[in-house]
Amino acid sequence: MSASALKSAFSFLKKLEKNNNRDWFNDNKAEFKAVEKEIKAIYNSVSEQLNKHDRIEKSKVFRIYRDVRFSKNKLPYKTHFGGSFNRTKPRLRGGYYLHIQPHNESFIAVGFWEPNKEDLLRIRKEFEMDDSEIREILENKTFKSIWGGFVGDEVKTAPRGFNKDHQAFAFAKENRL
Structure with missing residues (x-):
């Protein structure tokens, strides 16, 4: 995992926390795309490492755009990166989740979600x-x-x-x- 990629991601997410609106995001879309590319590379690397010990069928980095339709929080963007790693089905179920967020809010979750x-x-x-x-x-x-x-x-x-x-x-x- 690249420390510089995480540093860039945290820097961008901190700025996004302070400017969570469409105008700012559109003005900084190039920076977001560069950070997103690095984050996807991190998730791909994690998937490769997991496959050394498990069977990962697919991995996915979730979109940064929030679904605000039914939410009280109407901010348009997530202030974290999240992604899942699904085990090969039907034999293996459950999976992994990696959450990347500044301010020591990052975490790993494993097991079954619902x-x-x-x-x-x-x-x-x-x-x-x-x-x-x-x-x-x-x-x-x-x-x-x-x-x-x-x-x-x-x-x-x-x-x-x-x-x-x-x-x-x-x-x-x-x-x-």
Whole structure:
């Protein structure tokens, strides 16, 4: 990953934060296109690296233009770059997400985003059968020091059809799985 490309991206995004309007963006479109090209190269490099250990079917850098139709926030541009890396389907599902944003707001996300009901049931069944592997990962001090805690929706109780007292679901609630 090129440090100079990230520095250029952060610089552009900081300026965009202060000038998030069409006139400024159009006046600075050439700079955006140059930064976007570098960002796409970074995402392609990440995809290549992921393919050394996984099977990535496709990667995608999301557009900088916001869909403001149903949003209270009417600013026309995102102030970050985001992209996804989808695993080869149907055998492998889930994926990765890379978010690049100034002010220490960058992050990596992995797993399932809004899994379909079949995948969600399979995940829950796996935890019900044996949750020791995920427990070991989540409780690992080195893992926690690098990745921090998990965030996302949490289960309030065991899902329908599962024992509410099962240790895997109590653990999931405690750890926000």
